[in-house]
Amino acid sequence: MQVDPERPVVRVTHGAQCVEDRGDPVPPDGTVHRLALTFDAFDARHHTVWLRYAHTQVGSRDAAETVVDATCARLLEHWPHVLAQESVARYAWALLKEEVAWWLDDHNREPALVDTAAFHAAARKLLHHEKRDQFDVLQREIRLYQSIARLPERQYDVVVLRHVLQVPDEEVAEYMGIEVATVRSHVRHARRRLAKDLDAGGTEAEE
Template identity: 80%
Template sequence: MPPATNGAQDVGDRGLPHSPDLPERRLALTFDAFDARHHTLWLRYAHTQVGGRAAAETVVDTTCARLLEHWPHVLAQESVARYAWAILKEEVARWLYEHDLQPVLVDTAAFHAAIRKLLLYETRDQFAVLQGEIGLYAAIDRLPERQYDVIVLRYVLHVPDEDVAAYMGIEVATVRSHVRHARRRLAKDLDVRGTETGE
């Protein structure tokens, strides 16, 4: 069963009103427009979790099928983007469970660059030591779910704070708070001394 939502409506989705007599073709057009706006990011996020393009496409196709099947119900939610994000995450979790896998961040270069920026390392030597001796993936994986999503969306996929907030159904200030807490937690987990934790 799709999760209930109760957050603020995403500005980009306000043009999607629902009424009982909305013709089927118009419903399909609103879905196509919504999908066109979000599909690429969904694919990129799924790819970071399931480890391959084909698997990511399967996850997103299943997500889209679920959304389209219940599209009038989806349109009735306070935030269509947040509701769709929850469905995407359910499908990612289902795919990983069915394949007995854990989430992976497959674009290693992008991930390491994101972590470097995230923790604001002072020297390359320090980062090289961390790369060689500490499981960065494991450190990220140990973050609470919301901090994990914020870090992946903001630093790996380069999604603006406002869009991260819309996807997750939280305020922009909360996105930034999650970043600060994630920085502190990662710095402690990786034993990084002198790491700056400001924005």
């Protein structure tokens, strides 16, 4: 790929890979409207999941909107290049995760999964099942999400998308650029790891 040194570099990381994009030439005027329409359709399909995922990581709706807006701006600026990728959804997901990481680093914070998803999950259980021991419910949820936060990156993403955000397996596979069977394999491995981690945590708590 030839690069134009006058255009800003956009780095997209995905696992161990790093993509540098200095952008493609500006398309002819007649294609701008069509490109905008394709971006709008893509954004409409994925925006809600992006926003919900970002919220679990940065901890507030406003911050999540900032992260997703930055992701969309980068996608739209280089949209012809993005469309040329093998998987547009995977490329966009990598950009979103990069923006989340930058936001957390800029604000000197850790991912907020435990503070967001754990408390929401505990609240739902308390409301729907009228649990008497509220502290015990909350403690179990916090312990679970602390264990999820310690999963390897791909298992973590699969668990958050599939079980926290309730995204179907096919969409999880699309975001991560893997087969549906691989999504389910990650889930199985994650469950075994979580069970082992929670059993060890429960034993320590009892002691």
